[in-house]
Amino acid sequence: MFELRQDELHSAFGDPVLGSIGFLNEIMSRYPDAISFAPGAPHLTFLDNFDVARHIDTWIDHQVTQRKLSREQARRLLYEYGPSRGLINELVADALRRDHGIDAGPDAVVVTVGAQEAMLLTLHALCAGPGDLLAVVDPCFVGMRGAARLLNVNVVSVDETEDGVDIDGLRTQCRAARSRGERIRALYVSPDYSNPSGSLTSLGARRRLLALADQEDLLLLEDGAYGFTAPPGEEIPPLKALDTEGRVVHLGTFAKVCLPGTRVGYVVADQLIRTSDGGRRLLADELAVSKSMVTVNTSPICQAVVGGMLLEHGGSLKALAQRKSELYRRNLALLLDALDRHLSPEPGQPQAVSWSRPAGGFFVRMRLPVPADAALLETAASDHGVLWTPMSQFYESGKGENELRLSCSYLEPDRIEEGVARLAVFLRKEVGSGRPSGTRTAPPCR
Template sequence: MNFLNEVTMRFPRAVSFAPGRPFGPLFGDPERMFDHARRYLAHLAAEGRSPEQVREALFQYGPASGIIRDLIADSLRLDEGIVVPPDAVVVTSGAQEAMLLTVRALIAGQDDVLLVSTPCYVGITGVARLLGVTVVAVPEGPTGFDPATLDEVIRAERARGRRPRACYVVPDHSNPSGNTIPLAARSALLSLAARHDFLVLEDSPYRLVSPGRQLPTLKAMDERRRVVQLGSYSKTFFPGVRVGFVVADQPVTDGAGRQTLLADEIAKIKSMVTLNTAPLSQAVVGGLLLEGEGRASAFTAPASAFYGDAMRHTIELLDRWFPADRREAIGVRWNTPTGGFFLTLQVPFRADGAALARSAEDYGVIWTPMSYFYPDAGGETSIRLSVSYLTPEQLEEGVARLARFVTAEAAR
């Protein structure tokens, strides 16, 4: 990320397909934040809280597990068909903290390993490195996640005397590849989790801002409590709110021999890391959920339309600049995600930092080398394109510049 930021700063006039961030104008008027917070405070008062209790809830340290767990549990039921008690929810400072707390709670032994569907989001591998956790890559196939490959990797790790404790996946419109796990593969993944006794860490921040009907979440399909869901409001609302959550309804036994939920153990760890998620931020999210009558999806139709159009437009532009005969001749291809922020472009040259620097300096276009998203090695001839942060005009110019760069590199 430092390298990408440096390139962006050095070439401010370049069109950048690098940032995986939401489109700012979709956020609306900043003054609305105060309305959302007031709505949540009114909700507390309507529940019978005294003015002193409302003030304490907003201004004091709060419970490590959060103050809007009931609203989040309701929204999961209404938006996704996920039925869990509020006690199974821990409110976090974004999904990144949710990853850190969950991996720390699950993986403690020397022989425990974390499986990651690869290429993968760098946040999860960064967390693992920070905690000293061994990461084992589960390579995606040509169309994305492959349960048979996961089965092989698990058996190989067990043969080495290691224990896979969890497998991290982004099942919907993945970052970085853009791939989506099909329904049959989702069922197979859950069956493997039960058979091999590991948990699935489901991170799916792009569902509600993608067009069309989405496949069911892994957590909604989870009949054996094998899925821990990592959630975020950065894409559905806005990143600056820094509120995420963990859904962890797995029964565990604590150090005193008491039966409890995994969420309780995660909350204990959070109390030693950030104490609690900022109540002011939680109040804003709570107010939004209340305004949406419990649904986060009440606010996402404009974003879904915008990102869906951006993805379709980018693919149309690639088709225009690289018609079938031309892309076949020079060895260029790409996938066609149905949602999310990202797609993968395969190119006939080494797409490394040096190529990126040439692209930015000589052609005025920035992208992300896909090799950054592989824990070991891989992705040397593919790049990630993010379509979420650009206007239609910027997409037009950006793809034109990218096509000129790719054509020139292929000729080299």
């Protein structure tokens, strides 16, 4: 049998960042009865009564009434290849304007196969040469680091502060890159309850980041995946809504506000490009061209499902996301409450483990006094029936070895309670948390 050698394939294979999702799936499949705080999966309640046919019909009706197509013509749009740019661009652009103050026309939107494809296409377009670097916040969503690895884009990491990216650190990195003859072309940033750390970037820090992008001549690739989970009244405008200079490319996904299985995302790229013949195009035009060589177009059927769902909520992303946002915040509150009850130390005793207290998003970050590595995870799964995600895989710099990520988006309240009870027993036994003496302590966690 003919065999291929791994060292003759792309060097990304074998990189742990590409294997991180597989690693978690593998351990979850070996311990099906464990309560897993690992995946940021949707809650099952949103899968019940998910009426694909009705959503598609809603979208078809809209084509008939708004675009004056016959029913047959509208249906054919679903069954054929479609424009690379997408079919629901206008709906997406309108919703982004109305709900988030992002003022970009449908021609600046490309509908992609998840936010993942949007990341890949954008990086591919922007990082043209070996000296074009991507900066990421440490820790960072593996999807972006994996895309960079596939495209041979070199990555530099910038620390995270209480208020998102360390802006002074980013400035230093930009200057250091220039002195080496390289440039930081873009920073990937997830300002709303980021995955994995759950951090939130304040309005002031968003404005400072935009100013820095202008001063240091870089783009901001903003991932808005978890913005919909902000508590009412605490929403902060996306970077793209604050962007007066065209510095922000906004990446979005319907994975959390509809369902991941739709595989529909989008990119808003309204940057003007001067072409060699003196013409002008949008970055979105170029992304649509490259998309035509990657996935050709995003499934029209899936776009119609998402479009129909949007239309059934008055074309509003906020209305579409409202029930999900409420349920995910409820779960987060239950998780934080259970952690307080099960893991707070006795009065006068040191805090052995610490954890973050995000107001939204899917993720709580916990810090242990010992490495939260694969061996410890195996013990948690086999001896205590509880799973979590080691954070070190999210760090570019190799830090985070004592941290783990807890996610509770898809769990029922009683499973959250039981899972935290198991976690507490595990931590007491294996880590020493909560013991009256000999307790090792972890530094505080944001």
